[in-house]
Amino acid sequence: MSKITNRFTVKQAYYPQTLPDKTEEFERLARETWVSEHRQDLEERRRREDAKNARIQASKEDKYLHAINLIIEHREAKDSPIYLGNGNDPTSFSIPYYFFNFEDHIKVRDLLEAFLFKLKNEGCFENFNRSPATPLGSSMIFHKINLSKLKEYRDRLIKEQKSNGNIQFQSGKRWTKRELGKELTRIKSIVRLGAKELNLLTILFDLNPHKIAELKGLGSREALKQLKHTVNIKIIKTTRWVIVHEGYGFNTASCYRLKFLTQPNNIR
Structure with missing residues (x-):
């Protein structure tokens, strides 16, 4: 009986190298890039605002x-x-x-x-x-x-x-309480307003600033923005009143105020 010799080729086993986890480094670089780009955007915005204000002046x-x-x-x-x-x-x-x-x-x-x-x-x-x-x-x-x-x-x-002289779009007339009441009655008779639209206009007809938080009973912030826009569209057609937003965004200090646009009578 012949002897069978098995020959084995031994190869070196390969173990893949474990790569270091650089997730934190990548996240840090991403944050630094975002901060740098954001700073550049702010600087560009300030530069444009300064240039525009200089042009206006x-x-x-x-x-x-x-x-x-x-x-x-x-x-x-x-x-x-x-x-x-x-x-x-x-x-x-x-x-x-x-x-x-x-x-x-x-x-x-x-x-x-x-x-x-x-x-x-x-x-x-x-x-x-x-x-x-x-x-x-x-x-x-x-x-x-x-x-x-x-x-x-x-x-x-x-x-x-x-x-x-130049048309002025600002509050220049001093209104008495009685005059404001008559003006509001006049607007009600010529402008068709919904219940919430009329409520908003009535609140603002003291010509004082009203913080957004005070008006939350009329709806959410988005609803208030839409309500203001709708009222302005309706009243600007036949009156000289407009609701303006004072302050930045909808923070605690921002408010709505009703203003009268003074201008020559025959310029509508």
Whole structure:
């Protein structure tokens, strides 16, 4: 019987090297990168705000007249063959809020929107809205602009400013309690308001600032924002009243206040 010899080839066993856990290091680097980018964003935002404020202070043009001219300028620029050649609608476009001579503050933005409602009611455009905010700010979006109506309104505004001085959109009149009561009754008779809309307007008709926390009985913060927006749309059509938001965001110090827009009688 023959002897069978088994031959085995012995190979060295391989054990994979254990890699060090660098999760904490990666997380630290990610945090440092985020902090650095956030700091750069804040610095860029401050730089833009400083540049805008310097531009506003140096401007000799009324901010409302500047807003009209800005819209007209952008509308006329949309008639370029390149823009039209891409199938774009020249009557609908957006303008960054940064380009308007209104400070980046909620109550100042409310004044611009109140003025834009006036232009809308004059037929200068079909509608407008504000885009959601981005790190570089928001934009005002205009729909179906009527260029001839805009120019007519601008010419009328210039004429009135020359004869009566600049239009002022601020609380300049001193109202007595009795006058406020009569004015509220007058608004109720010409403006159709829902129950909550009327409640909000009645509360604010003392012309004092009311903190958001005081108004929570009318709904959540989002509901209050929508309620304010709806009331403004209704009352701005036939009155000179507007609800403005004072303060930043919806913190404990922010509030709503009703303001009267003083302007020449024949400028609506």
